[in-house]
Each structure stands twice: as C-alpha cells, then as structure tokens.
Amino acid sequence: xxxxxxxxxxxxxxxxxxxxxxxxxxxxxxxxxxxxxxxxxxxxxxxxxxxxxxxxxxxxxxxxxxxxxxxxxxxxxxxxxxxxxxxxxxxxxxxxxxxxxxxxxxxxxxxxx
Amino acid sequence: xxxxxxxxxxxxxxxxxxxxxxxxxxxxxxxxxxxxxxxxxxxxxxxxxxxxxxxxxxxxxxxxxxxxxxxxxxxxxxxxxxxxxxxxxxxxxxxxxxxxxxxxxxxxxxxxxxxxxxxxxxxxxxxxxxxxxxxxxxxxxxxxx
Amino acid sequence: xxxxxxxxxxxxxxxxxxxxxxxxxxxxxxxxxxxxxxxxxxxxxxxxxxxxxxxxxxxxxxxxxxxxxxxxxxxxxxxxxxxxxxxxxxxxxxxxxxxxxxxxxxxxxxxxxxxxxxxxxxxxxxxxx
Numbered sequence: 001x002x003x004x005x006x007x008x009x010x011x012x013x014x015x016x017x018x019x020x021x022x023x024x025x026x027x028x029x030x031x032x033x034x035x036x037x038x039x040x041x042x043x044x045x046x047x048x049x050x051x052x053x054x055x056x057x058x059x060x061x062x063x064x065x066x067x068x069x070x071x072x073x074x075x076x077x078x079x080x081x082x083x084x085x086x087x088x089x090x091x092x093x094x095x096x097x098x099x100x101x102x103x104x105x106x107x108x109x110x111x112x113x
Numbered sequence: 114x115x116x117x118x119x120x121x122x123x124x125x126x127x128x129x130x131x132x133x134x135x136x137x138x139x140x141x142x143x144x145x146x147x148x149x150x151x152x153x154x155x156x157x158x159x160x161x162x163x164x165x166x167x168x169x170x171x172x173x174x175x176x177x178x179x180x181x182x183x184x185x186x187x188x189x190x191x192x193x194x195x196x197x198x199x200x201x202x203x204x205x206x207x208x209x210x211x212x213x214x215x216x217x218x219x220x221x222x223x224x225x226x227x228x229x230x231x232x233x234x235x236x237x238x239x240x241x242x243x244x245x246x247x248x249x250x251x252x253x254x255x256x257x258x
Numbered sequence: 259x260x261x262x263x264x265x266x267x268x269x270x271x272x273x274x275x276x277x278x279x280x281x282x283x284x285x286x287x288x289x290x291x292x293x294x295x296x297x298x299x300x301x302x303x304x305x306x307x308x309x310x311x312x313x314x315x316x317x318x319x320x321x322x323x324x325x326x327x328x329x330x331x332x333x334x335x336x337x338x339x340x341x342x343x344x345x346x347x348x349x350x351x352x353x354x355x356x357x358x359x360x361x362x363x364x365x366x367x368x369x370x371x372x373x374x375x376x377x378x379x380x381x382x383x384x385x386x387x
Contacts, residue, residue, distance in 0.1 A: 031358040033292040035167075036225040037310055037332065039160050040232075041357065049359070051296060052220050059135020063142060063159045073300070073374070080132065088139075098300065098374045099290040100308070103359055104366020111367075207335065208313070218295060 001026050001110060003068050003091055006047065010105055012070060012093040015077060016086045024091065026067045026110065031103050035060055042066065049103055055080040062088045070106075072099045114250075115181040115188050121148075126166060128174045128195060131219065138162035141180050141189075148182065154253060157233040158187055161251045164226040165191035171216055172196060173246065184255070186235075191249040198241040205231065205239075259369025260286045263327055263350055266306070269364055270354040272329065275341055277350025283326055287373035290362050294319050301325060302373040308361055312336050314343045321347045329354065331361045 004021040007014055014021060027045025032038050033052050042048060044065040050057060053075050061069050068091035071077055077085075077092050085092045095102045122144055124137040141162045145155045162178060169176035169191060176193030198204045205227050212222025231237045236252035264281040267274055274281065287305040291297050294315055301307060303324035309316060312334045320328055328344070330336065333355035344351045354361060 029359045029363075031290060031362060032310060032332075033220050033296075034223045034225075034310060035220040036164065036223050036229055037292075038220075039163050040225070040229050041332065050220075051291075051293070054219055055132055056134045056219065056221075059139055059163070062139055063135065063163060098372045100288045100362050100366065100370075101372035103290065103362035104370075104372070107359065107363025107366060111363075208337070218293065220293070 001113060003047070003093075006070075006106065006109065007093060009109055010095060010097075010102070012095050015092045015094060016082050017068075017089055017091040020068075020089060020091050024067050029103065029106050029110065030066075031099060039064065047106065049099060049106065051075055051099065053077045053081060055084050057081065058084040058088055058090055061085075061090045066090065068093060070095055070102065072097060072102050114179075114190055115183055115186075119181040119183045119188075120179060121182045122180045124178045124180075126169045126173075126176045126178065126193075128170060128172075128176070128193075130170055134167050134170050134221075135163060137166045137178055141178070144180065145182075145187070150182075150187070150255075154187065154255065157253055158189065160233045161189050161230050161253075164230045165189060165249055165251070167221055168226055168247075168249075169193045169195075171212060171221060176246075186255055187253045189249075189251045189253075191251075192246065193248075194246045197243040197245055197247050198239075199243045201239055201241060259371075260284045261365070261368055261370060263352065265368075266329070266365065267352055269368060270329070270352070270356055270361055272352040272354040275330075275336060275351040275353050276345045277327065277348070277352075280327070280348075280350045283350065285326055285370065288362070288365055288370045289325075289373055290358055292358075297323070297325075300374045305373045306365075306370070308358060308365075310334055310358060312340050314339050316340075317343045317347060317349055317351075320349050325349070327352065329361065331356055331358050 030042035173193035173195030181188040210224035216222040234251040238250040241247040327350040
C-alpha cells in the first residue's frame with residue numbers, strides 16, 4: 001500500500017513531500033512518542049504515528065528510513081519540522097483522529113490489502 | 114582509541130542544542146552508507162550515535178563524537194565536557210533518567226539511552242568524572258565483512 | 259462494541275499483573291499515549307489506557323481520571339513500585355510484548371473505539387466507526 005492510498009482513505013492532510021506519496025510503499029506501522037523507543041524498535045518502511053511535532057522527529061524518521069510520519073489529533077507540525085522534512089524527503093501527514101482510532105484504521109488498511 | 118588513520122569524522126555538538134539533535138547521527142549514517150557498510154551494522158550505529166548525540170545535547174555543555182572505521186570494527190567515541198554522571202551503575206538502569214520535564218515532553222529522557230547504546234554495542238565503555246565530563250566508547254565488530 | 263478485560267488479555271497474549279479479580283470489567287473505549295501530559299489532557303474515564311510508560315506516576319494519573327485499566331505494551335519491564343501502587347489503588351494492569359501499533363490495531367478490529375475529552379473537560383467526543 002502506498003502513502004497516497006493512506007492519505008486518500010484516511011483523509012490525511014499532507015504537509016510536504018507530496019511527490020513521494022505515489023511512490024512510497026508502507027511496510028507496517030509504528031506508534032509511539034518516546035524517541036529512544038522509536039529508534040530502538042521501529043523498522044524501515046514503517047509509517048510512524050505520533051503526537052510529537054518538533055523538528056527531531058524528522059531525524060528519527062530519517063535515521064530509521066520510515067515511509068513517513070502521521071501526526072495525530074490535528075496537532076500542527078512546527079515550521080522547522082516541515083522545513084527539515086522537506087530537505088530530508090520525509091512526508092509529514094496530519095490526522096484529526098486520536099492515536100487509537102488512527103492506528104486502528106491504518107492497521108485495518110494494511111491488513112486488507 | 115583507534116589510531117588517527119581510521120578517523121572518519123569528528124563532529125561537534127553544542128549542549129542544549131535540541132534543534133539539531135539527530136543531525137550528527139544522520140551524517141554518520143550517510144558516511145557509513147557511502148562506504149558500503151552493511152545495513153544491519155548501520156542500524157546499530159544509528160541507534161548508538163543518536164543516543165550519544167542526544168545525551169550530549171541533553172546533559173553536557175558541549176561534546177564531540179568521533180567515528181573510526183577499521184577493517185574489523187567501527188568505533189564511536191563520544192566525549193563531553195559537562196556535569197558528568199555521578200553514578201554510572203544507576204545511569205545504566207533502564208528507565209532511570211535525570212531529564213527535566215521539558216526534555217521529557219519532547220519524547221527524550223525516557224531513561225533508555227545508555228541501555229540502548231550498550232545493547233547495540235559489541236564492546237561498551239563508559240567513564241565519567243562528575244563536574245568534568247563523560248567519555249563513552251562503543252565498538253561494533255565487522256565480522257569478516 | 260465492548261470487550262471484557264479477560265478477552266483483551268487473550269487477544270493480546272497479555273499477562274495480568276494485578277487486578278485478577280476485575281477481569282470481567284467491560285471496556286468500550288481506549289486511549290493510547292506515551293506522555294502523561296496527554297493522558298491528563300485527553301483521556302476519558304472508564305477507558306483502557308494503552309501506554310509504554312510504566313512509572314508510578316502513570317498509575318496515579320489513571321486513578322485520578324478513573325481510567326478502567328492500564329495496558330503496558332512493548333514488553334516494558336515493570337518496577338515493583340509501579341505494581342505496588344496499582345494494587346493499592348485497585349487499578350488492573352495488563353502487560354504485553356506487542357508494540358503499541360499492533361495492540362491498537364487488534365483492539366480496534368475487535369470493536370473498541372477511541373475516546374478523547376476536549377481540553378475544556380465539558381465536551382466529550384465519541385468516535386463512531
């Protein structure tokens with residue numbers, strides 16, 4: 001499943017790197033807000049669901065080669081975050097849903113196809 | 114410490130410079146990729162470099178990370194000037210953290226950094242002088258690669 | 259849809275750390291968070307708190323918010339103090355090695371919904387499927 005499908009199906013707002021949506025495949029997901037945990041336990045290709053909005057999430061996503069980051073509860077990624085993400089080529093998307101709901105729906109989409 | 118001929122990079126880190134947290138470890142990762150180091154090794158070094166970098170930023174005044182690449186091993190030396198670690202045993206306990214609330218809100222300070230570095234290393238050394246600074250060495254073996 | 263704590267335990271291959279006497283508790287909503295400040299701001303009473311945090315603070319927060327139970331995920335080791343306080347405050351603790359993504363995914367499939375309290379505390383939002 002590509003990021004494009006995810007964005008369409010879940011009504012996500014993509015904030016940068018739109019050109020990557022069509023071509024980026026998702027390999028599983030990871031949910032969490034503790035950076036050490038995400039660094040230690042998430043995997044390449046994961047879509048990372050978090051409520052963190054500061055610039056450091058980009059370094060983490062880049063180091064772990066995530067497919068992209070989805071920020072929950074309609075939180076606004078900081079400008080620095082978007083700028084850095086644009087430079088690093090990491091798509092940042094936002095959902096209005098709280099984490100449990102959003103993860104549930106992503107999980108379902110991944111399971112179904 | 115490996116001899117200078119194997120020094121691949123030396124990176125300077127400013128204390129409390131959270132905005133740049135991850136920049137050095139990303140640079141180290143790029144260097145390793147360019148050198149064709151295997152993915153599984155890069156993954157471990159990324160964790161080690163990231164946590165070492167964040168520790169310097171979170172707790173020290175300033176520091177450096179040096180990256181050495183020898184045929185049989187990669188070494189990360191993280192040296193900082195700052196408050197140091199009063200009790201190393203305690204600092205290595207998972208979940209133990211001296212992070213302030215601001216740091217925790219950002220998702221740092223969960224108390225896993227040193228433990229994660231140790232887990233990802235083949236050889237791990239940590240020395241500190243409270244009031245002076247800290248010296249961390251992490252060696253990852255490249256088995257016949 | 260609702261699930262009993264015992265069913266949740268089975269679904270997630272979880273261990274019951276404390277609260278064996280409360281496994282009949284009905285859960286309809288869940289809230290996932292790693293930061294206590296988020297739990298305080300948004301979690302709703304009666305929900306299942308899914309978290310990677312396992313400090314005594316999180317138990318006290320759960321108690322203050324009347325959270326039904328805490329599910330610690332990612333196989334996080336639990337400190338004795340954490341378990342002790344949970345027992346004292348009668349908050350069931352479940353523990354699983356599964357990552358948060360998998361936990362939320364499975365529970366959502368089984369019918370639990372998300373819950374948030376608006377920051378003002380006066381409005382509540384249920385999210386229907």
